[in-house]
Amino acid sequence: MMRDLILRAAPLLALVALIVAISLLAGMADTVTTRRVILCLVNVVCVVGLYIFMGNSGVLNFSSVGFMAIGAYVAALLTMPAGPKGMFLPDLPVWLAATELPALAGPFLGALFCAIVALAVGLPIMRLSGIAAAIATFSLMFICYIVLGNWTSMTGGQISLMGLKSYVGLWTACAFAVGAVAVAFAYQETRWALALRASREDAVAARASGIRVARLRLGAFVLGAAVCGAGGALYGHFQGTLRVESFYLDPTFLLVTMLVVGGMRSLTGAVVGCLAISLLTEVLRLVEVGIPLPGTGAVVMVAPGFGDVVLAALMLLILLFRPNGITGGREILGNLAGSGHRHDQV
């Protein structure tokens, strides 16, 4: 019994070990590298949030960055010290201006708020499939961007919001990344997630078997939005400043690409995709700065901007040679447990 449980949880344990190992390594590195790893772990939270819905339901979702933004602003407004808050946002409602919750409440309240919003907007949208769902969620992200960017009394609008408590260090980020992976794994082992994956493989057959597709999708959408909201809160408190511009097209495409490059049909894919692209970005950044070749006097160096070109080209190559992502939709150690728990691709 115990052995079965461990075998069943093997993918989770492996992923947690991977994340903790990376954090341990980063703890020994210099400050700049550590900051890069923290950002990467925050991204892991968000990509996993995206995976919870997109991976299990197979429906494209471009709204995760919008929920990140909502989570980030909710956390900032509730936990900012009164001083900077009064300076940047003089028109806040009195109760909100006076609120200063402990910093760690931020990600959780941000997540909760995102879940409520996702429940409200998801209720109608989850009936859509395919490209209509893609456009509807894209529109959601756009609406978040426009509203947050112009609601000057609440968010400061186009100016940056500064003076957020910066408490997100390596181990906070690591803990949240582990937490997000655990939530996603626990969810995908439920029967709701299994039914949702059935609808991903064949919507009509699933419906004929009595699966309420829209309702299950809504559950995954709400959970995923909450995780993304927590990720957004971490992002804001890691940067210390908030700009609406950081929650727009570029991160939207980046998160989706990370998931698809890793393999959108498995949790391992979400984590691996995020790590792989973060690592590539970092290596290319180093090459732009210049890497001295040990033993020779030579320095490997490319012109600035070339790294971005190579990154885009590599992502395209990965997709061309592995259309199902790096992991091909399989979980790490996913074949240890009986065949019933494999997330096979059809």
Place this chain on the structure above:
Amino acid sequence: MNAAIQIAVDAMSLGGLYALTALGIGLIFSVMRLANFAHAELVTCAAYALFALSGQPLVMAFSGAIVVAVALAVVTERIAFRPLRRADPTTMMIASFTVSMLIQKLLVFTLGSRPKSLDPVPMLSQAVSIGPTQVSLLKLVTIAVCAVLLLALTLFLKRTSFGLQMRAAAENFTMAQLTGVRANAVIVVAFALSGGLAAVVALLFAAQSGFVQPRLGVPLMITAFVATVIGGMGSLPGAVIGGLLVGVVTTLLQAYLPPDLRPFREAFLFALVILALLVRPNGLFPARGLKERI
């Protein structure tokens, strides 16, 4: 009356641009179910070609833009999309993102991200009067060009053998192949046509905005993409009508929203998009053959 003419001209010229872009995206989608986000870069690169040839006569510059956009469209099809033809639509869509990003980053790397000013058709930058109203000549020309192109494309699709093959491929690709339609040829021609449309859009859009930068085509492509979905993904008349509709609604929101809500006008537009999709998930004019048979 005065304002009404102004708004009508604005709406039709904007809608026309969206319709041409939406048609370029819709052509590709209808034959190979690819939502091609790299269409933005066809427009951008064509605009850069116009910039590079800005000393030349208009005919030269415009031909250059067409050559660049068509070549780019065909090359991206060959390199990136043909190998993925059997992959699922999500992967294809993400691949088109990465193609789009690759071209954008290449442009930033080689030409820099700073906007460059150009004025491809200076003779259009004057106003003409319709009755008492001053209207931009450029906008009128935009409307005319869109109308002519839509007509020409309709004739091509309805009256030529190649057009027939394309419509057959759009309706049922496998069936069309079985009856002897050459799949690769149809797809390459669709990409070439979409490149040509992108070049026209680049000319009109660059003339309006007066500058070109590496992300020039992106907002246009996004709006047009939304338009094709509202119109009915895979349906060409749907793409045109969706494009016109989005142009008209945008102009009306701009003109008639109360001033303190005006910064939120795009939020209203996208809320309407969601609403339209909820009412008609397959668009206003659902394409035949899009729904899977069981």
